[in-house]
Amino acid sequence: xxxxxxxxxxxxxxxxxxxxxxxxxxxxxxxxxxxxxxxxxxxxxxxxxxxxxxxxxxxxxxxxxxxxxxxxxxxxxxxxxxxxxxxxxxxxxxxxxxxxxxxxxxxxxxxxxxxxxxxxxxxxxxxxxxxxxxxxxxxxxxxxxxxxxxxxxxxxxxxxxxxxxxxxxxxxxxxxxxxxxxxxxxxxxxxxxxxxxxxxxxxxxx
Amino acid sequence: xxxxxxxxxxxxxxxxxxxxxxxxxxxxxxxxxxxxxxxxxxxxxxxxxxxxxxxxxxxxxxxxxxxxxxxxxxxxxxxxxxxxxxxxxxxxxxxxxxxxxxxxxxxxxxxxxxxxxxxxxxxxxxxxxxxxxxxxxxxxxxxxxxxxxxxxxxxxxxxxxxxxxxxxxxxxxxxxxxxxxxxxxxxxxxxxxxxxxxxxxxxxxx
DNA sequence: GTTTGTGAAACGATTCACAGCT
DNA sequence: AGCTGTGAATCGTTTCACAAAC
Numbered sequence: 001x002x003x004x005x006x007x008x009x010x011x012x013x014x015x016x017x018x019x020x021x022x023x024x025x026x027x028x029x030x031x032x033x034x035x036x037x038x039x040x041x042x043x044x045x046x047x048x049x050x051x052x053x054x055x056x057x058x059x060x061x062x063x064x065x066x067x068x069x070x071x072x073x074x075x076x077x078x079x080x081x082x083x084x085x086x087x088x089x090x091x092x093x094x095x096x097x098x099x100x101x102x103x104x105x106x107x108x109x110x111x112x113x114x115x116x117x118x119x120x121x122x123x124x125x126x127x128x129x130x131x132x133x134x135x136x137x138x139x140x141x142x143x144x145x146x147x148x149x150x151x152x153x154x155x156x157x158x159x160x161x162x163x164x165x166x167x168x169x170x171x172x173x174x175x176x177x178x179x180x181x182x183x184x185x186x187x188x189x190x191x192x193x194x195x196x197x198x199x200x201x202x203x204x205x206x
Numbered sequence: 207x208x209x210x211x212x213x214x215x216x217x218x219x220x221x222x223x224x225x226x227x228x229x230x231x232x233x234x235x236x237x238x239x240x241x242x243x244x245x246x247x248x249x250x251x252x253x254x255x256x257x258x259x260x261x262x263x264x265x266x267x268x269x270x271x272x273x274x275x276x277x278x279x280x281x282x283x284x285x286x287x288x289x290x291x292x293x294x295x296x297x298x299x300x301x302x303x304x305x306x307x308x309x310x311x312x313x314x315x316x317x318x319x320x321x322x323x324x325x326x327x328x329x330x331x332x333x334x335x336x337x338x339x340x341x342x343x344x345x346x347x348x349x350x351x352x353x354x355x356x357x358x359x360x361x362x363x364x365x366x367x368x369x370x371x372x373x374x375x376x377x378x379x380x381x382x383x384x385x386x387x388x389x390x391x392x393x394x395x396x397x398x399x400x401x402x403x404x405x406x407x408x409x410x411x412x
Numbered sequence: 413g414t415t416t417g418t419g420a421a422a423c424g425a426t427t428c429a430c431a432g433c434t
Numbered sequence: 435a436g437c438t439g440t441g442a443a444t445c446g447t448t449t450c451a452c453a454a455a456c
Contacts, residue, residue, distance in 0.1 A: 005425070006404065013403040014384065031437065040384055043437090044427055051439055059433040059438040076403050077410025091301035098297050101382055101399050145412070146405055169412055170405045176307055178220065178246055186408040188401050193307050195394050197219040197282050198212065199352055199376045202392040204283025206351070206375055211447070237415065249415090250449055257417055265416040265455040416455075427444070434436085 008049050012072055014039040015046065019069040031062040081106045085139060085168070087159045088150035089114035089122070089129045092174055096150065097125050110144055115155075132159075139166035146170045153177040160187075214255050218278055220245040221252065225275040237268040287312045291345060291374070293365045294356035295320035295328070295335045298380055302356065303331050316350055321361075338365075345372035352376045359383040366393075 018038035022030055032043040032050075039046065050056055050068075053075050057063045073079055084102075086093050089112050096102070097109055112124055113132040122129045130138065139147075147163035149156050149171060156175035163171055170186040173179055176193045224244035228236055238249040238256075245252065256262055256274075259281050263269045279285055290308075292299050295318050302308070303315055318330055319338040328335045336344065345353075353369035355362050355377060362381035369377055376392040379385055382399045 004407075007425075009404050009407045010400060012407075013400045016403075017382070017399070018384070033437085038384060042427075044429095045425095047437090047439060048426075055439060057438050060436045061434065062437065075407070077406045078403065082402075082406060082409070091297075091304050095297035095301040096398070099398065102402070105399060105402065107402055145409055146402070170409055172401060172405060176223065178224070178244060180246075186405060188405055190396060190398070190401060192302070192305065192396070193223070193311060194216060194219045195378060195396060196288075196308070196311065196313055196352070197222070197284065198215050199378060199392060199394055200283045200288060201210075201215045201218075201281070203288070203351055203376055213447075239415085248449075250451095251447095253415090253417060254448075261417060263416050266414045267456065268415065414456085416453105418452095418454105420450085422447105422449070424447080425445085428442085429440100430442105431438105431440090433438080 002052065004052055008052065009076070011039055011041060011045070011049050012076060015049070016069060016072040016076065016078075019065050019072065022065045023069065028065050029062045030065055030068075032057070035063070078106060081108055082146055083108055083110045083144040084146045084148055085110055085135075085144040085163075086112040086148045086150055087114075087132060087135065087163070088152075088155075088175075089116070089119045089124065090150060093148075093150040094124075096148070096174075097127075107146070110142070111138070132162075136162050136166045139163070139168060144168060146172055149173045149175050149179075151175055208258065210258055214258065215282070217245055217247060217251070217255050218282060221255070222275060222278040222282065222284075225271050225278065228271045229275065234271050235268045236271055236274075238263070241269070284312060287314055288352055289314055289316045289350040290352045290354055291316055291341075291350040291369075292318040292354045292356055293320075293338060293341065293369070294358075294361075294381075295322070295325045295330065296356060299354075299356040300330075302354070303333075313352070316348070317344070342368050342372045345369070345374060350374060352378055355379045355381050355385075357381055 015035050018035055032046040036043045036046045056068050056071055084107055111130055112127050113130050113135050115132045119129045120131045147168040149159050151159055153175045156177040157179050160179040160181055164181050164185055173189050176191050181187055221241050224241055238252040241252045242249045262274050262277055290313055317336055318333050319336050319341050321338045325335050326337045353374040355365050357365055359381045362383040363385050366385040366387055370387050370391055379395050382397050387393055
């Protein structure tokens with residue numbers, strides 16, 4: 001199958017949450033137009049995005065909310081559970097660990113690591129903060145799907161290297177630092193500074 | 207001037223942090239190639255991005271780290287301070303308020319709002335959590351540049367409406383909800399669920 | 413010799429517009 | 435009649451490749 005653009009995948013995720021909202025409102029059928037409004041795009045874009053994966057609608061009618069949501073979960077790979085390991089037991093990790101959306105969507109936090117002796121051993125939401133020096137060995141023995149970097153910027157590359165060594169196939173990086181990894185490793189960045197700076201650019205003449 | 211693509215602005219922000227890293231290493235001149243490596247792109251892309259704003263390099267030599275950083279700060283509008291108001295005094299707000307990068311880059315948190323009587327009045331990093339019911343009046347009297355939504359998803363639209371009413375020109379939304387605002391208001395989303403779901407898509411066949 | 417700045421070419425994503433189902 | 439699915443057209447972004455500057 002043709003490689004799917006990242007922008008398309010992101011919209012599929014938005015369509016899925018729109019469908020879940022429709023579902024909770026008891027709406028059973030939607031048009032591409034309705035999905036577009038909720039997902040911040042156009043009806044043609046919705047239809048094109050879906051068409052990469054098959055044809056899920058009924059002409060003249062629209063899409064079944066339930067059936068399309070199920071198909072999107074399939075497409076996005078959300079039928080299975082994902083195991084996460086956090087590195088960095090700071091405030092940001094605390095906020096993320098507490099976020100109910102993770103568990104709900106099948107993302108399970110399996111371990112939290114830190115280097116700070118004061119943090120190691122602390123209980124975190126049923127988990128014990130582990131010593132980061134054992135990260136590679138422990139994650140090799142007990143693999144996870146996604147490593148979440150929530151350390152300061154200057155440790156981010158080191159942590160990424162260790163996650164790669166441990167065989168972690170995907171990384172979600174919250175540290176404001178670019179990290180380099182082998183091509184086979186999937187990396188997503190959440191960079192708050194960058195988001196604020198794009199807003200700054202937008203506001204520069206206000 | 208031609209409208210600049212969002213992707214370009216985001217890269218400029220990455221180039222700026224790369225330049226700051228070079229600066230702290232005492233490097234005074236960089237090539238587009240060096241910037242590209244740090245910013246995760248190509249040298250041609252770097253030169254093209256910069257060319258929209260002028261010509262800042264010396265042929266055969268490269269760019270002055272200091273001079274280019276200054277120009278990028280100008281371009282991104284980072285010479286001025288920005289005033290932020292947070293809405294939602296939860297764990298995520300706690301993590302963000304504590305994040306030193308905000309102050310360093312000139313983003314000053316001026317107020318934190320919540321609806322929870324238990325939180326109103328609490329001291330947060332030198333600020334007092336304010337009653338969200340006074341948000342519109344107070345932000346009209348004391349305007350901010352950016353409203354940061356850190357509430358649960360189901361309050362996000364309501365908060366956005368109030369920020370718009372208060373005349374806030376830009377919103378950074380951490381709630382996992384699409385929000386609709388007038389076109390004149392700039393909105394950026396940081397949606398953790400969406401990031402995880404794109405990783406899920408990437409991992410789906412592992 | 414090296415590296416920038418930039419038109420032109422290539423590529424990729426979005427929008428259009430309509431035939432084909434229901 | 436209404437809405438999907440999709441090739442074709444359009445639009446925008448990235449890459450190429452090289453002349454110009456140092």
